[in-house]
Amino acid sequence: MKVTVVGAGAVGASCAEYIAIKNFASEVVILDIKEGYAEGKAMDLMQCASLNGFDTKITGSTNDYSKTANSDICVITSGIPRKPGMTREELIGINAGIVKMVSSSLVEHSPNTIIIVVSNPMDTMTYLVHKTTGLPKHRIIGMGGALDSARFKYRLAEALEAPISDVDGMVIGGHSDTGMVPLISHATRNSIKVSEFLSEERLNQVAEDTKVGGATLTKLLGTSAWYAPGAAVSGLVQAIACDQKKIYPCSTLLEGEYGLSDLCIGVPVVLGRNGIEKIVDVSLSDAEKEHMKASAEGVKKTNGLLEL
C-alpha cells in the first residue's frame, strides 16, 4: 500500500506521522514545492521508526511527481491555511490553483489512485478535483466531517462530563463555520440519546462550539489546527487501505442523495478498498433538513467562485 501526501506542512506531516505509527502502509511519499522540506520531514519521521515501532518507509520529494507513481491513495494538503479572523472560503483564490495543478499531476502518475482532499475550502476543492481529474466519484473523498465529528464528540463529552469513549455523534454538511450540521438527533451516550441528559439550550451550545471548532483553534494557535486533522485523515486512509467498511461523514459528489446534486458536501459514507462504497441515507429532523439545505446553498455559492 503506497500513500502519497502532498504538502509537508502542519497537516501533511501530522497525517504522515499517524499513518506511519498505525503501521498499515508499506510506503508513504511526502511531496512539497518548498526545496528540501519534504525530504527533511521524511527523514525526521523515519528517525521516529525505531522509537515508535513502525516499518512504514517514508520518503520526501521536492515537487518530483515521478516519486509518487502508482500510489493507491493520495492526500492533498497543499495550500495556505487561514489566519485568525478569516473564513476558509477566503482561501479559494490561492488554493484553487494549487489543488488543480496538484490533482492533475497526481493522476498523471497514479491513474488508479483514490484522492483525499484536505485543502480548504474543502468541499469546493473536492468539487474542483472532480472537474479537473474526471476520476469516478467513489475515488474522490473530501475530509472534513471526520474531524468535525471528533470535535462534536469532544464537546458532547465535555457537556455530559463523560468519557469520550462513551459518546457517539456525527457532523454532516459543509465544512464551514456556519455549514456544519451536527446530528444532535442521532447523538448518543452509550446508546442513550443525549437529549435524555442535556437540555436543548446546552445541546445548542455544543452544536455552536462544534461548528466554530476550527476557528477557535485558529484564534488560539495563530494558524489552523493539525493534530486532529492529521488523525482524521489517517483514519480515512486506514479505512480504505484495510478495507474496513467503516462509516465516516465525507464530502462526496451528490447526485440526488439528500435531495441535493452537483456539489460535494459531507454525508455519511462507507469507506473500503474501493473508496466510497456506499452513501448512507440517514433520517434527519426537520431542523437538520433545513440546516443541510442552507449548508448546500453556501457550498454552491463558493463553488460559483471557481473558474472551471
Ligand SMILES: NC(=O)c1ccc[n+]([C@@H]2O[C@H](COP(=O)([O-])OP(=O)(O)OC[C@H]3O[C@@H](n4cnc5c(N)ncnc54)[C@H](O)[C@@H]3O)[C@@H](O)[C@H]2O)c1
Ligand atoms: N479539511 C480539513 O478538515 C482541514 C483541516 C486542517 C487544515 N486544512 C487545510 O489544509 C491546508 C494545509 O494546512 P497546513 O496547516 O498544513 O498548512 P501549511 O502551510 O503548514 O502547509 C501547507 C504546505 O503546502 C505546501 N504547498 C504549497 N503549494 C504547494 C504546491 N503547489 N505543491 C506542493 N506543496 C505545496 C507548502 O509549501 C506547505 O508546506 C490548508 O488549506 C488548511 O486550511 C483542512
Ligand SMILES: O=C(O)C[C@H](O)C(=O)O
Ligand atoms: O479551521 C480551519 O481553517 C482548518 C480546518 O478546516 C479545521 O477545521 O481545523
